[in-house]
Amino acid sequence: MTKALERRAKLRTDLIQTAERMIAERGLAGLKTRDLARAIGCANGAVYNLVTDVDELVLRVGSRTLLRLDEALSTAESTGEPSPRETLVRIAIAYCDFAAENLELWRALFEHRMAADKILPDWSVNDQLQLFRHIYHPLALLFPKRSQEDLGITARSLFSAVHGMVALGLEQKLVAVPLPALRKEIADLVRAMIDGLVARTE
Template identity: 85%
Template sequence: MIASRGLAGLKTRDLASEIGCANGAVYNLVADVDELILRVGSRTLHRLDDALSAAEGAGEPAPQERLVRIAIAYCDFAAENLQLWRALFEHRMAADKIVPDWSVDDQMRLFRHIYVPLAALFPRRSPEDLGITARSLFSAVHGMVALGLEQKLVAVPLPALRKEIAGLVRAMIDGLIARAPSGREA
């Protein structure tokens, strides 16, 4: 339902009808709509993880190339699963509700795709610094994907978006290497 209608199109009454149960029976499966959306998000994140793992490819590509591959795979996944991907970022829980640990773990697990090649490029950086750089690189790529896939004035054709993302990742890594005190040591 989210894949076809988006997050705004999720109605528990329609869902119950589609699976053949009473509306209230949906809540025998999940505590509330937030959990339902988080469970769908978990499945989406696992599929994204598989796509990123496949993009890393066989063998051991150079760390910079690995980062480029996963950035492009992230873009492709978002384009192919647009409504599910958007739902990951559009859903907001009430301020007093805590995101369950399993959901946070699903999200954080994906950062290994960025963290591992960054650690190879910058072996003397602290885990905290690598984590910040990984999140910054993700944010840059995510911003390009989010704006590039918008169906408005800022839309970018997918082949051009892929090329621009690859250029951004390479430029960011080249800049980080050049800024490091001893090349890859920082």
């Protein structure tokens, strides 16, 4: 690799890491290319030589966030009681804890909106979809007769329920719920949903 390519690669890494810190501190709305350029020591326009546009930059930061979330969920999945039901509870609580500890970066995953005519890159779609395996695998053990399509729908429904509780519970408004109480409510919700689904198959 030439020195020019090495410098570009380093600047690109610096840009993504700086954007990550900026979002963590200011939220997605606080991400400014002028501030980013100043922080990494390049011209404002040079930012777009490192990434295609702000959308790509936010998605690259999002991929780093999803990777850390994946690690947190993997740890939760492999630690504790091995029953699929309790594994799903641990995964849900780990998701809640990750969101609370990385609030602005987690929010940015859902707040970022691309133009309607722009297509989400395959690498970004894959980064998102692979996380569903943490929910899918325990569900497949609980419901071995269900089709892959049905398991996928159940996995997304379970995620939506937990995500909704986390999103509302962590709001810094009247609907906010203290984290210990939120963790308990999420555990109760997941157990109730799983017990209800199991009862329907008996």
